[in-house]
Amino acid sequence: MASGGELINNKQVIFKNFVEGFPKESDMEVKTSSISLKVEEGSNAVVVKNLYLSCDPYMRNRMTQSDQETNDPEFIPFTPGSPLEGFGVAKVVDSGHPNYKKGDLIWGMVKWEEYSLIENPQLFKIHHADVPLSHYTGILGMPGITAWAGFYEVCSPKKGEKVYISAASGAVGQLVGQFAKLMGCYVVGSAGSKEKVDLLKNKFGFDDAFNYKEEHDLDAALKRCFPEGIDIYFENVGGKMLDAVLLNMRLRGRIAACGMISQYNLHQPEGVYNLMNIVGKRIRMEGLMAFDYFPQYAKFLDVVLPFVREKKVVYVEDIAEGIESAPAALVGLFSGRNVGKQVVAVAKE
Amino acid sequence: MASGGELINNKQVIFKNFVEGFPKESDMEVKTSSISLKVEEGSNAVVVKNLYLSCDPYMRNRMTQSDQETNDPEFIPFTPGSPLEGFGVAKVVDSGHPNYKKGDLIWGMVKWEEYSLIENPQLFKIHHADVPLSHYTGILGMPGITAWAGFYEVCSPKKGEKVYISAASGAVGQLVGQFAKLMGCYVVGSAGSKEKVDLLKNKFGFDDAFNYKEEHDLDAALKRCFPEGIDIYFENVGGKMLDAVLLNMRLRGRIAACGMISQYNLHQPEGVYNLMNIVGKRIRMEGLMAFDYFPQYAKFLDVVLPFVREKKVVYVEDIAEGIESAPAALVGLFSGRNVGKQVVAVAKE
Missing domain, CATH: 3.90.180.10 (Medium-chain alcohol dehydrogenases, catalytic domain)
Structure with a gap:
C-alpha cells in the first residue's frame, strides 16, 4: 500500500x-x-x-x-x-x-x-x-499466556504435585516453574548449561534442576529427581526427553505439549518408543498454542500483572x-x- | 484354602x-x-x-x-x-x-x-x-465399558465428526464404531482381513473400512478415507498406525488410547515420529483403562442394555x-x- x-x-x-x-x-x-x-x-x-x-x-x-x-x-x-x-x-x-x-x-x-x-x-x-x-x-505476552494456559488450564495442577519442566530457563519454562511453586508443587527443571541450572535453583526457586547435557541417562536423572514419579510434565523439547519422561510419569499424569524444540531442526524427528505408558498410566497429553488463549488476555493479565508488580515472579x-x-x-x-x-x-x- | x-x-x-x-x-x-x-x-x-x-x-x-x-x-x-x-x-x-x-x-x-x-x-x-x-x-462387560467410556467420556464426540477406529472388528472397536454411528458421526475402521472389513461395512454399518495389511502406505489410506482429516481416533494398535494417524488428525482432535496391540509382542516397540502434530494441532491424547469406570457400571448398563435389546447395536x-x-x-x-x-x-x- x-x-x-x-x-x-x-x-x-x-x-x-x-x-x-x-x-x-x-x-x-x-x-x-x-x-x-x-x-x-x-x-x-x-x-x-x-x-x-x-x-x-x-x-x-x-x-x-x-x-x-x-x-x-x-x-x-x-x-x-x-x-x-x-x-x-x-x-x-x-x-x-x-x-x-x-x-x-x-x-x-x-x-x-x-x-x-x-x-x-x-x-x-x-x-x-x-x-x-x-x-x-x-511474561506479559505470548510466552506468558502459553505458560499460564498450559499450566493452569491444560495441566489441572494440584498443590503438592510433582512438576517437571524441560527447557526450564526459557521464555515459558521459567514462568511455569514459578507458577507451580506458587501453587505449592515440587518443581524440577532441566536446561543446557551450569549457568541456567543455577538460575533455576537460585533465582526462580525450583526445588531441583539438572543440566541435561551432562546426563548420559535421562531416565536415571529423572528417577533421581522424582523417586515417586512425575505428575505434570511441561513439554518444550520432545524426542529423547519425552521418551524418558514417559517412563517416569505417575498414574493419571498430565503432559502439556507446548513445543518440541529439540526436533525442529532435524531432517527426521527422533522416534518415541514409550507411548504404551499413556495407556497403562492413563496419561493425558495435550497440545497447546498461545493463540487459542488470546481472547482470555485480560483474565491472564489480572493474574500475572500483580505477580510482576509484587515480585512474586521474576523474569x-x-x-x-x-x-x-x-x-x-x-x-x-x-x-x-x-x-x-x-x-x-x-x-x- | x-x-x-x-x-x-x-x-x-x-x-x-x-x-x-x-x-x-x-x-x-x-x-x-x-x-x-x-x-x-x-x-x-x-x-x-x-x-x-x-x-x-x-x-x-x-x-x-x-x-x-x-x-x-x-x-x-x-x-x-x-x-x-x-x-x-x-x-x-x-x-x-x-x-x-x-x-x-x-x-x-x-x-x-x-x-x-x-x-x-x-x-x-x-x-x-x-x-x-x-x-x-x-458388550456388557469390560470391553463394553472400555468402548463406552473411551468414546463418550474421553473422546467428547459431536455429531458429524470424523471417527477412525483401528482393530475395528475387535471386542471394543466394533462397539465404538456403532456408538459413533448412533451419534451421527462419519466412521471408518481398519482390520486385518477381507472378512473383517466386510463385517465392518455390512454388519456394523461403518461408512468405510480398509484392510491395513493390503495398504503399503497407511498415510495414503487414511487420506483416501478422510480427505478432511480425523476428529477422533480410537487407538487400539499403536506403532506405525498411530504415526500415520497423527499426520491426518484435525485441529483439536482427540485420541483415546485404549491399547497398542501391535506393540505387545515386540522386544522393542516401534518409534513414533510425528508427535509434533500434537502441539501444532492441539491434539488431546488420553489413556484409559476399563477398571477406572467399573464404579459407573450401572450407568453404563442403562445406556447399552437397551441398545442390545432393541438391536440398535449388534455384537x-x-x-x-x-x-x-x-x-x-x-x-x-x-x-x-x-x-x-x-x-x-x-x-x-
Whole structure:
C-alpha cells in the first residue's frame, strides 16, 4: 500500500530463503529499505515504530517451506525476500484504524524492521507501562499466556504435585516453574548449561534442576529427581526427553505439549518408543498454542500483572541490542545460547 | 484354602512360564486338578462354575515378568505353574459371602479352569439374563465399558465428526464404531482381513473400512478415507498406525488410547515420529483403562442394555468351544485369527 508521506530509511531483517536443518545467520540479511510513516487516506492500517522484537522457537516452523494450507499464524511460512515476522512491542506512529491512535503502545505481530506498516491490525494495547515494556514479548505476552494456559488450564495442577519442566530457563519454562511453586508443587527443571541450572535453583526457586547435557541417562536423572514419579510434565523439547519422561510419569499424569524444540531442526524427528505408558498410566497429553488463549488476555493479565508488580515472579530476559543483532539472536535460540527470554531491542521510545 | 467338601476334577489352563515375543499355545497347558465345590465354614469366598472365559489383549501384559509393583489387575503378572486369570461369566456354586448366593450369575475376574474358588470376591451380579450370557465378557462387560467410556467420556464426540477406529472388528472397536454411528458421526475402521472389513461395512454399518495389511502406505489410506482429516481416533494398535494417524488428525482432535496391540509382542516397540502434530494441532491424547469406570457400571448398563435389546447395536463373538481350546483362542488374538470378540465357552449352565 503506497502512502502519501515522506519516505524514511527502514532497516529490515530479510528472510533469504527456506531453511533445512539448523538456521544460520546467513539465512537472513539486514537491509535498508524505505517506508512512509503516514498511512494512506481511508486505509485502516497502522504504522508502528518497533521497540522490541521477540525471538521465539515457533519461528523455526515458518522458515520451512510448506504446501499445507493453514490459518495458524505460527505455521504460515515466511516469504523469501521479505522481512521476518514475529511478536514485538511497538509504538503507533500513525493510524487509520479506529482502535489505535498515535502514541499508543501495542504488542502483537510485527515485521522484523524498524518501522512496520500493519494492515488489518490485531494488536494488543499496552495499558500498563509501569513494568518493563520488553515484558510484553515475554511474561506479559505470548510466552506468558502459553505458560499460564498450559499450566493452569491444560495441566489441572494440584498443590503438592510433582512438576517437571524441560527447557526450564526459557521464555515459558521459567514462568511455569514459578507458577507451580506458587501453587505449592515440587518443581524440577532441566536446561543446557551450569549457568541456567543455577538460575533455576537460585533465582526462580525450583526445588531441583539438572543440566541435561551432562546426563548420559535421562531416565536415571529423572528417577533421581522424582523417586515417586512425575505428575505434570511441561513439554518444550520432545524426542529423547519425552521418551524418558514417559517412563517416569505417575498414574493419571498430565503432559502439556507446548513445543518440541529439540526436533525442529532435524531432517527426521527422533522416534518415541514409550507411548504404551499413556495407556497403562492413563496419561493425558495435550497440545497447546498461545493463540487459542488470546481472547482470555485480560483474565491472564489480572493474574500475572500483580505477580510482576509484587515480585512474586521474576523474569529473566536476554536482550540483544540493535536490529543488526536480530539474526544471531534468533539462531542462538536453537543452540541454547540465550539465557532467559531472548529479545532484540530495536529502539528506545 | 482347604475346604470340607468332596473333591471333583477341575480342568485348568496352566501358565507355564513368562513369555517373550508372541505367546504360543505351548506357553500354556491344560491339566486336570481337583477342587471342592464347598467353601470353608466362616470363609467369605465363593466357588463358581465358569461358563465363559474372555480372551483379551491386555492379558499379554500379564505374561511378561515384571518387578514393577502394581495394584492394577491388568498388570499383575500371572504366576507360572498356576492357572491364567481373566474375565469370565460364571454361576455361583457355593458362597460364604453375604453378597452372593448359590445360583447367582456373575461376571468378573475368574481363573482359567472349570471351577474357581474366589477369595474376597469382587464380582458383578448379572441381573439381566434375557441377553446371551457370553455378552458379559464383551458388550456388557469390560470391553463394553472400555468402548463406552473411551468414546463418550474421553473422546467428547459431536455429531458429524470424523471417527477412525483401528482393530475395528475387535471386542471394543466394533462397539465404538456403532456408538459413533448412533451419534451421527462419519466412521471408518481398519482390520486385518477381507472378512473383517466386510463385517465392518455390512454388519456394523461403518461408512468405510480398509484392510491395513493390503495398504503399503497407511498415510495414503487414511487420506483416501478422510480427505478432511480425523476428529477422533480410537487407538487400539499403536506403532506405525498411530504415526500415520497423527499426520491426518484435525485441529483439536482427540485420541483415546485404549491399547497398542501391535506393540505387545515386540522386544522393542516401534518409534513414533510425528508427535509434533500434537502441539501444532492441539491434539488431546488420553489413556484409559476399563477398571477406572467399573464404579459407573450401572450407568453404563442403562445406556447399552437397551441398545442390545432393541438391536440398535449388534455384537459379533468368536466362540471357541471347550476349555481345551482356550490356549489357541488366546494366542489367536495376537495374529488376528478371531473375527469379533474372542470367547471360550467352558460349560452350559
